Amino acid sequence: MGFTAQDVKRLREMTNVGMMDCKKALAATDGDMDKAVDYLRERGLAAAQKKASRIAAEGVVAAVVNGNVGAMIEVNSETDFVAKNEVFTTFCNDLAAVVAAENPADIDALLACKYPGSELTVQETLQEKILVIGENLKLRRFARYETGKTVAYVHMGGKIGVLVNMEVSDDIAGNDTVVELGKDIAMQVAAMRPTFCDKSEVDQETLDKEREVLLAQAKMENEQSAKPKPDAIIEKMVMGRIGKYYEENCLLQQAFVKENKVSVEGHVANVAKELGGSIKVLGFTRFEKGEGIEKKEDDFAAEVAAAAGLK
Numbered sequence: 001m002g003f004t005a006q007d008v009k010r011l012r013e014m015t016n017v018g019m020m021d022c023k024k025a026l027a028a029t030d031g032d033m034d035k036a037v038d039y040l041r042e043r044g045l046a047a048a049q050k051k052a053s054r055i056a057a058e059g060v061v062a063a064v065v066n067g068n069v070g071a072m073i074e075v076n077s078e079t080d081f082v083a084k085n086e087v088f089t090t091f092c093n094d095l096a097a098v099v100a101a102e103n104p105a106d107i108d109a110l111l112a113c114k115y116p117g118s119e120l121t122v123q124e125t126l127q128e129k130i131l132v133i134g135e136n137l138k139l140r141r142f143a144r145y146e147t148g149k150t151v152a153y154v155h156m157g158g159k160i161g162v163l164v165n166m167e168v169s170d171d172i173a174g175n176d177t178v179v180e181l182g183k184d185i186a187m188q189v190a191a192m193r194p195t196f197c198d199k200s201e202v203d204q205e206t207l208d209k210e211r212e213v214l215l216a217q218a219k220m221e222n223e224q225s226a227k228p229k230p231d232a233i234i235e236k237m238v239m240g241r242i243g244k245y246y247e248e249n250c251l252l253q254q255a256f257v258k259e260n261k262v263s264v265e266g267h268v269a270n271v272a273k274e275l276g277g278s279i280k281v282l283g284f285t286r287f288e289k290g291e292g293i294e295k296k297e298d299d300f301a302a303e304v305a306a307a308a309g310l311k
Helices: 005-015 019-028 033-042 045-053 086-102 107-112 122-133 176-192 204-224 231-249 264-275 300-307
Strands: 060-066 069-076 138-145 149-155 160-168 279-288
Touching: 005 019, 005 033, 019 033, 019 122, 060 086, 060 149, 060 160, 069 086, 069 149, 069 160, 069 279, 086 107, 086 122, 086 138, 107 122, 107 138, 138 160, 138 279, 149 176, 160 176, 176 264, 176 279, 204 231, 264 279
Parallel strands: none
Antiparallel strands: 060 069, 069 138, 149 160, 160 279
């Protein structure tokens, strides 16, 4: 008995298992739908998919730098307890290495990559890990730099991860001070959460919106003042506050946390001068695990009552 694309689709709808696994199941069972379902259940794939509807908002951010390539990935789990599991953290570090080596275009492409030291794909390995660990796991996002000098920093065991990408002249590229500088900047990104790398990257729409808010604030303050200022002075006040916006939201314009009398930009220039070369911060990526994911609020008492048949 053969099978069609419609059969694959139907099996997927019945089990929520991926298309390729459904196709394999039908091929292995000669197109018998019931046997294909059993085939998937026997391999734990259907069980893994049942967990896929559960919210995964914990997890870790893992990062790796291999030569000129830096990569970082966020993998989510359901509980913080699992995020500390060695099997899970090793899996995440391996995935970061896959991103660095294979340069996948997106999560789907990453799932199709071979998992290190195995004949399985990342997708197949993920399903295995879900079964072994017993929680829903999600590959959420990744970042990768392959040019220049990239430095990685992971904070609090994977709660926050940062990649900082720099352009460094060849004469100082191998200097340990450059790596130290990159880590200091990455720690700054982790702590201060800049939105932009440099003020030149702030788009006009963002500036217009910020100016509108600051102008409204300044006018309200002026109306409440015992000595109101003319509009020209109000405009200057707003421009000054725009400068403050840059200092708070743009990495290079922020005060350097280790020496707040100088900006990050100034500190980078000082280090480059001391080393006798050139350094330019090109960009950064900051991941904080679970940010933006709506977490489920569990009512433990209600769950216990329901299990006991009291509710």
